[in-house]
Amino acid sequence: MIDYSNIEKKWQDAWDKEKAFEVEPNDKESRLITAAFPYVNMPLHIGHLRTYATTDTYARYLRMRGFNVLFPMGFHASGIPILSIAKRIAKSDPELIEELKIFNIPDEDIKKMSDPLFIAEYFTNEMTESMKAAGFSIDWRRKFISIDPLFSKFVEWQFSKLKEKGYLEKGVHPVGWCTNDMSAIGQHDTLHDTHPEIEELTGIKFKDKDSEIFFVCTTYRPETIYGVTNLFVNKNSGYSIVEIKGEKFYVSKAAAASLSNQFELKILGEVTADALLKKNAINPETGESVPVFPGFFVKEGFGTGIVMSVPAHAPFDYVALEKLKSEGYNIPPESYKKVIAIPDKNKDGQSEGVDIPALAHLESIMGDSRSDYKLIEEATKKLYREEAHHGIMSIGKYEGKPESEARELIKKDMISSGTAISIYVIGNAEPVICRCGTEIIVKKVDQWFINYGNKAWKDDVRSFMSDMKVYPPQLKGAFNAASEWIGLRATERSQGLGTKFPYEPSHIIESLSDSTIYPVFYTIFPILKSDTIKSEQLKPEFFDFVVLNKGDVESISAETGIDVSTIKRCQESVNYWYVNTSRHSAPDLIYNHYMMYIYNHIAILPKKMWPKQVVVNGMVTYEGEKMSKSLGNVIPLLQGIKKYGADSVRFIELASADIGTDTNFTEEGIKSIEAKNNALYELVSSLDQYEAGSLSHIDYWLYSKLNSKIKKATESMDRLSFREAYTEIYYNSITEIKQYLDKGGKNQIVLKEFLDKLALMLQPIMPHIAEELWHVLGNNTFASKEKWPEADMQMINQEAEKIEEIIDSTEQDIKNAISLTSKTAKSETKKPKSINIIIAADWKAKAYDELASTKKISDVIDKVKGVDKATLSEFLSRFSKRLNSLEKENPVSSSQLKEGFEEAKEYLGSKFGAEIAIELEEESKSQRAKRALPTKPSIDVIW
């Protein structure tokens, strides 16, 4: 049995002592392998391990392939969440404390977490310890935290470059806002971490027929303007008259308050709903005059508290009008104008024949009843979806266009002509509440953006994208799509940890924006630290020289007070490391971090430093379920490693699924790996019971397997297909060793070579056990620093493998034959006396291959010599039915095959408890002899 925790500790200490993974530039080719650094507000769990272990395994592999590999790690503390946790701890938030306790954080540490810097430090240490326990080959001298003052200087430099290029812009943008805290809020600031969804609506201006005041109707579907029959207001609400940019509007009182956060708005006076209900309004698109009615469903706080009524296409409007009709309102049915048609597509959906789609949907969902609000909502959703998908405008200037297109066009037209305005609302079904208890509204705020939509920048990225390798390759599409899609990105925050925003020093830089080209910093950080450089010395000229090779080192040295030699060492380090990079993360970063990573590299760094490769690994589920705090199935990484062993956890997460798909972490999987490792360990420890000797057929077979395995595995590793590689290296090897031993293999030299190479190839993924096996095998170097085995193509022996394959399938056939014959055989022992294996004559192989290529029996009959034509044609006719599907077999000669079977005789004999005889077809007296095929010997079971 392997004592996992003991050997893990042993090898981690040994690597540490030898500084095995601390690297400096040398004459080898460099590889800089980085993973997106973790955010230090919660401990790592076993799900996080996937990304970092993928990175480590890849780094360990490349190291073995002879590259000088740097795997650094830093920690991310910038931004709001840590601050938010500190605030909540200060208030003793029970929900949060509960969460922290899942991770076994001691009470006295939780108490100290009202200090955000303590949180950052605490989890930085916790994560470092976890990563060490996982056996990562990280150069820890390079560890830094994103709020380090030295790093801030680097970020400031980065922003000065963006500014120079004109990529920083100022503008207004809608954000979720708390009027009590007077600050922008995000998900972590809200009750139950609800994400406030901001939606853009169109507010269409309908002029009051008798005054210069406009009704502003908020709508998701401005294109239905052609079907408006009336407006709806809430008769129980109060309304205000407000002034925006010199125009006067009616909006509900509640709306007036929240809209003041989106517009410069003056409240001029009040007006009752009753007064509005007496009015008529002019449709700005059609010029029609329409009445104002009370609508039971109108929410005063949503949008403007006024909506337009399109009964043909809006179930709520239809129901409201029906209701009013029954109360005596005069509503002429011909006014229900259909403006969107669904072309008849010969399917059971609605056809052009339906006059009032809203009614049709109401009826199909709720029959004649109209009382259930939820069902009307459902009808609405269904109708909207259907029309958005298939609807065609049947009226207006965009007649004939799909509804979805017409919507955008009409909206744009109306806004530019001044007949509509954009209004933002919180789109969540339930109100979103700030942790302080106030309902969140939308505010338009003035702020700085990075404009990733900049045409020239995007063009550069676009033409670069195909140069960058993406693993798994099916994500290439997502990367391309994301790079097209990304546009304006707000880049400063009013609160949080991190670097001050240089152009608005009361704000800080948004936390993803400060971590884009940061892997560069790993290459210089230990030099800055060991030479005790102060942050104020890190002026922009320093980075210009070190990263961009610009400027004069003497004057920079004079300017900054940093030694020339230090500056030069930094520059050399950047130039050496930052050319071959591989970046790793989980898929949630594609649309944000990865895009910012790529764009910022291209904007700031010279072409040779642009990303070479990105790798995205899938997530981890636990026993088939998504890991989540609410399910209580989150296993902290340290605890998981202690319980299951670092190597087993690494292996199961990396090797049991393809890189891009989710892996399922199961205890059973862990157990099966442990069992296999134990078996391997026992075999390795008992190697001295075997002896060296001359090579037999089975030895050649094992050599052949080993070398073709190395070849296949190397190709898979190069593609980061760890599952494929380790199925070959691990699972298949174990089976092959078993087969080898079962079939009488016992050559110590062959076994040792196989196991040596197996141990080395296991090193990237299970480094501790690999080291252990490697040493027990008698080696005294670090497996971690050894060379990856190379395939000896000479040893790949197709014939040896083919013979073994034939023996295996013959074993199957014998089983079948025995079970079939046992029914008729008169045998008390249930075991046959003997089994004759009859190997096909060589001419059959020739004839078969000939047939497989020509597919014509008559041609083959003339070509094959050494057998009479009758026998030949009888043989060939067996394939007549499936001529087209015949494939060449590359069979081995009958004498070789016979030799192979002779060697396996003992094995087969013991398997079936019968005498085994091997005969050549020519020599056999058996009636069944002629049935033998080149790759399928005939079997004669004798009872």
Add this chain to the structure above:
RNA sequence: GCAGGGGUGGCAGAGCCUGGCCAAAUGCGACGGGCUUAGGACCCGUUCUCUUUAGUGGGUGCGAGAGUUCAAAUCUCUCCCCCUGCACCA
């Protein structure tokens, strides 16, 4: 809605790019057997369906439908369904 990914056997999950060796790897489950006092672990076999009964057979089949092809899980088109992301949140 937009964008990206996907739909394969009882389940999970490969295969699809590069069509044929695919009734479809592997794992789990189920069934039968071995080992065992028993349970677990482990080992062997079966696990779409029909047929044959001394092994190399036939049918159906990879979301639905159509197409290309001598040949389609794999290529093309249409449709249906599922998952993920959509901005101030790391």
